[in-house]
Every structure is written in C-alpha cells, then in structure tokens.
Amino acid sequence: MADGNDVFDVIVIGAGPVGETVAGRAVRGGLTAAVVEERLAGGECAYYACIPSKALLRPVDLAAEVSRMPGLELRGPIDAAAVLARRDETVSHLDDGGQVSWIENVPATFVRGRGRLAGPLLAEVTTPDGGTRTLRARHAVVIATGSDPAVPDVPGLREARPWTNREATSVQQVPKRLVVIGAGPVACEMSQALHALGAQETTMLVRGDRLLARTEPFAGELLAKSFQQSGIDVRFGRSPVRVERPIPGGPVTVHIDDGTRIEADEILVGTGRRAAVGDIGLETVGLQAHGPIEVDASMRATSVPDGWLYAVGDVNGRNLLTHMGKYQARVCGDVIAARAKGLPDDLPALRDTADDRGAPQVIFTDPQVCVVGRTESQARADGFAVRAVEYDMGAVAGAFLQADGYTGRAKAVVDEDRRVLLGVTFAGPAVVDLLHGATVAVTAEVPLDRLWHAVPAFPTVSEIWLYLLEECGL
Numbered sequence: 001m002a003d004g005n006d007v008f009d010v011i012v013i014g015a016g017p018v019g020e021t022v023a024g025r026a027v028r029g030g031l032t033a034a035v036v037e038e039r040l041a042g043g044e045c046a047y048y049a050c051i052p053s054k055a056l057l058r059p060v061d062l063a064a065e066v067s068r069m070p071g072l073e074l075r076g077p078i079d080a081a082a083v084l085a086r087r088d089e090t091v092s093h094l095d096d097g098g099q100v101s102w103i104e105n106v107p108a109t110f111v112r113g114r115g116r117l118a119g120p121l122l123a124e125v126t127t128p129d130g131g132t133r134t135l136r137a138r139h140a141v142v143i144a145t146g147s148d149p150a151v152p153d154v155p156g157l158r159e160a161r162p163w164t165n166r167e168a169t170s171v172q173q174v175p176k177r178l179v180v181i182g183a184g185p186v187a188c189e190m191s192q193a194l195h196a197l198g199a200q201e202t203t204m205l206v207r208g209d210r211l212l213a214r215t216e217p218f219a220g221e222l223l224a225k226s227f228q229q230s231g232i233d234v235r236f237g238r239s240p241v242r243v244e245r246p247i248p249g250g251p252v253t254v255h256i257d258d259g260t261r262i263e264a265d266e267i268l269v270g271t272g273r274r275a276a277v278g279d280i281g282l283e284t285v286g287l288q289a290h291g292p293i294e295v296d297a298s299m300r301a302t303s304v305p306d307g308w309l310y311a312v313g314d315v316n317g318r319n320l321l322t323h324m325g326k327y328q329a330r331v332c333g334d335v336i337a338a339r340a341k342g343l344p345d346d347l348p349a350l351r352d353t354a355d356d357r358g359a360p361q362v363i364f365t366d367p368q369v370c371v372v373g374r375t376e377s378q379a380r381a382d383g384f385a386v387r388a389v390e391y392d393m394g395a396v397a398g399a400f401l402q403a404d405g406y407t408g409r410a411k412a413v414v415d416e417d418r419r420v421l422l423g424v425t426f427a428g429p430a431v432v433d434l435l436h437g438a439t440v441a442v443t444a445e446v447p448l449d450r451l452w453h454a455v456p457a458f459p460t461v462s463e464i465w466l467y468l469l470e471e472c473g474l
C-alpha cells in the first residue's frame with residue numbers, strides 16, 4: 001500500500017516533454033503531482049530526437065545557405081567533430097539534472113524508476129535499486145510513456161543491430177557508408193545530416209515512390225532533387241529483403257528486392273514508431289496492452305471506467321510531435337484540475353481541437369518542408385469542396401533576395417464553401433518562420449476576405465501569402 005507520502009492528486013508516468021507539461025499544468029491548477037521516469041527526464045525529444053537532430057542539421061542548413069550566396073564561401077567541409085561536440089552540449093551530455101530540477105521547481109515530486117499501473121488510481125514503481133514503491137492517485141493517472149522505434153521484420157535485420165534514431169542522433173563516429181530504410185521525417189532528416197557530416201555513400205531505400213509521402217507531392221520531389229544533387233543515392237520502390245552482419249559491429253550487407261546488394265558500415269531504420277505500452281500494467285485496468293491508447297478530446301482513455309486514466313503525447317498516437325503532445329498535456333493537466341475541483345470541464349480550452357485540423361510540422365531538411373492542416377488529397381477524401389492553389393516561391397522578391405537560384409513552392413488548400421484555409425504547405429530554404437502564420441489561419445479558420453488585409457511586409461518571403469490569395473481570386 002502507498003504510505004501517506006506517496007499519495008498525490010495526479011501521477012504521471014513518463015517525464016518526456018509531454019509528461020513534464022501535464023505535471024506543470026496540474027500543479028498550476030492547484031493539485032499535487034508525482035512524475036515517474038525510468039530513463040532521462042526530458043524524454044526522447046531532449047536527448048535522442050528533436051534536439052540532437054536539429055543540432056546536427058543546423059550547420060548543414062547554414063552551409064547550404066552559404067553555397068547559394070555569391071561572395072560567400074565555406075573555408076572547407078563541415079567540421080563534423082565540432083558539430084558533434086555542440087550536439088553533446090545541446091543534450092546536456094545526457095545528464096538530466098536540469099530537467100529534474102525543473103520538475104522539482106514546479107513543484108512536483110520526481111520519482112526515478114519504471115512505472116506501471118497496478119489497478120485503478122494505483123501505480124507501482126520499480127526503483128533503480130530494485131525496490132518497489134507504490135503511489136496512489138486521488139484524481140488521475142496520466143500515461144505519457146512516448147513511443148519506441150519500429151524495426152521492420154526483414155530477415156537478419158534485428159540480428160544486425162541496426163541504428164534507430166537513438167544511435168543516429170548520438171553518433172560519435174559518422175559511418176562512411178550508410179544505408180537508410182524509410183522516407184519519413186526521421187529517414188530524411190538523418191540521411192541529410194549524416195551525409196553532410198561524412199557519410200559519403202548514403203543510400204536511401206524507399207519502398208514507395210516519394211519522400212515524405214504524407215505531404216503534398218511537390219515537397220518530396222523538391223527534397224529528392226536536393227538529396228540527389230548532394231550525392232545521396234535515393235532508390236524508390238526498393239526494400240531490403242535480407243540483411244547480413246556476420247561480425248558484430250562489422251560491415252553490413254543489405255540485399256535488395258531488385259536482386260542487387262549494398263555493403264555499408266551502418267544501417268539506419270527510420271520506419272515509424274510504436275506506442276510505448278509494453279509492460280505498463282494496462283491489463284490491470286482492463287485495457288489491451290498493444291497499440292496507442294485511445295483517448296477522447298480531454299485526453300481521457302475511452303475504454304477505462306470512472307474516467308481516472310489519461311494518455312498524452314506519442315502514446316495516444318494522435319500526432320507524434322512534441323508541440324502537439326505538449327498542447328494535449330496543457331489540455332489534460334487543466335481538465336484534471338477542473339474536474340478535481342468540480343469546476344466546469346467543458347470550456348473551449350479544455351478540449352483538443354487542434355489535432356484533428358492537422359498539426360503544424362517542420363521537416364528541418366534543405367529545403368525545409370513546413371505543413372499545417374490537410375493536404376489537397378486529404379481534404380478531397382474528407383469531402384470538402386476543395387480549391388487548391390500553388391505558387392513558385394522563387395518568384396517572390398524576398399525569396400530571390402534570400403538566395404541565388406532560390407527554389408521553392410507553396411500551396412494552399414481552400415474550403416470553397418466557407419472560404420477558409422484547410423491546409424498550407426511551404427517547401428524551400430528558410431521558410432520555417434512562415435509556418436505559424438499559416439497555423440493561425442488554418443486553426444482559427446480566418447476567412448480569406450479578412451486574411452487579404454493581413455499585408456505582408458516587402459521584401460520578405462511572407463509575400464507568398466499575397467500571391468497565394470491572388471491565386472484564390474482576391
């Protein structure tokens with residue numbers, strides 16, 4: 001049984017960016033909270049995903065910018081050792097002391113160990129010394145355990161101990177020959193970063209016919225062109241059928257479905273994620289122990305009676321993005337506090353409405369790919385009266401000042417019935433800061449006739465908005 005010190009209003013299992021945020025909001029709402037973490041507070045995002053990957057990509061982006069500006073020249077290739085050293089700084093050398101202090105300053109109680117449900121409102125923690133600590137929640141338990149990389153069932157692949165995002169982002173010695181499986185954000189970002197940092201022979205095996213298949217087709221086409229120009233070997237319609245690595249850590253041979261094979265120093269899988277629900281005691285509360293935990297718009301697990309279990313972030317499978325998980329966490333922490341105090345729990349801020357409209361996302365490659373809302377094909381499939389307009393970003397004054405030979409494209413998807421934007425995509429250099437304007441327009445459903453009066457400054461790349469609206473007939 002939990003002793004008096006181990007009873008909290010809210011228990012959060014998993015101290016990634018999402019779990020930390022739930023605790024912060026619940027305490028802000030007047031509750032007490034405990035946060036359980038088995039590895040590093042800060043989660044995948046801080047040490048093996050968003051932060052280190054962007055630290056590896058930023059110099060690549062800058063170098064590309066320099067190469068497009070006459071009069072500027074890099075003195076030599078990118079100094080990979082310096083980049084890796086800076087990467088180590090950005091991940092605090094894998095020391096989570098700063099994150100633990102943040103949690104304690106909330107103030108919330110930090111509990112190091114592996115957490116699992118042990119029945120309604122009960123969690124059991126296996127502590128690093130092998131002991132067990134039982135925590136009891138008065139109001140809610142929140143699962144924020146994130147996700148793990150999915151490794152495809154290719155004969156010999158698991159035995160070859162492939163790299164996942166963890167090894168790729170914490171790389172110490174960049175392999176010269178690299179094979180990457182996948183064409184999503186992980187595969188694209190890490191292929192470009194590692195290629196620029198020394199993986200001279202980088203081959204991407206893409207089972208479909210484009211990169212970033214969930215985005216507008218032109219985004220993947222621009223990216224593929226950029227990869228091919230830089231020397232990355234992108235093979236479409238190709239999958240590995242067998243992998244061999246006879247000597248652990250030695251060269252790896254990848255047999256491909258066209259009968260050819262590649263020898264490489266390392267193989268990286270970027271083939272999606274699985275919700276981290278293994279061995280967290282879901283069966284003790286009647287939930288199935290595989291797949292994302294389904295939740296309602298207040299983040300409550302839909303299949304658990306009495307409404308005390310919540311799930312936020314990657315583990316609920318809504319949108320596997322840090323900012324969307326943290327948004328869900330704000331909803332979740334606030335709604336738990338409201339319910340605990342018997343306050344109205346159905347205010348607009350206490351419901352997730354952003355996930356369904358389409359999350360904003362930036363793929364930090366060169367070119368950058370920024371998306372929010374629906375693509376044209378998604379909007380059509382959802383039954384909207386769609387009008388889609390595109391514009392060449394290279395024709396915008398701000399863009400051609402930005403770089404010689406600026407290549408980029410933008411697209412807006414409009415709901416003709418309501419005259420609001422359903423989705424926007426930008427692909428090109430230095431487009432990242434255009435995204436939030438698009439997010440405001442899409443999520444707040446700003447009518448096009450009002451958007452027309454949001455005049456973009458000259459000569460900025462934002463003038464793309466003017467041209468897209470003109471294409472819509474304004």
Ligand SMILES: Cc1cc2nc3c(=O)[nH]c(=O)nc-3n(C[C@H](O)[C@H](O)[C@H](O)COP(=O)(O)OP(=O)(O)OC[C@H]3O[C@@H](n4cnc5c(N)ncnc54)[C@H](O)[C@@H]3O)c2cc1C
Nearest residue numbers: 014016018038043044045049050115146313314320321322
């Ligand atoms: C290479 C890569 C790059 C990415 N880049 C971006 C990006 O640029 N922008 C973006 O928005 N998203 C990005 N993402 C996605 C982002 O990393 C995730 O969406 C985000 O980390 C999810 O946060 P989370 O808190 O739900 O899970 P996590 O960050 O995975 O944290 C979950 C935490 O729970 C802990 N845990 C798990 N089980 C238990 C247990 N039983 N007991 C105790 N603790 C437990 C884990 O140790 C972990 O610390 C990237 C992902 C990858 C793989």
Ligand SMILES: NC(=O)c1ccc[n+]([C@@H]2O[C@H](COP(=O)([O-])OP(=O)(O)OC[C@H]3O[C@@H](n4cnc5c(N)ncnc54)[C@H](O)[C@@H]3O)[C@@H](O)[C@H]2O)c1
Nearest residue numbers: 152182183184185186187207270271272273320362363364
């Ligand atoms: N900058 C960012 O926002 C960013 C960066 C990295 C990751 N993420 C997020 O993290 C999550 C994971 O990213 P991801 O790229 O691993 O997953 P993903 O699901 O986005 O892409 C997986 C890719 O692997 C391919 N694939 C899947 N199974 C395969 C198989 N058996 N054989 C060959 N190919 C296979 C798919 O066709 C796809 O191209 C995503 O939700 C992504 O949005 C975000």
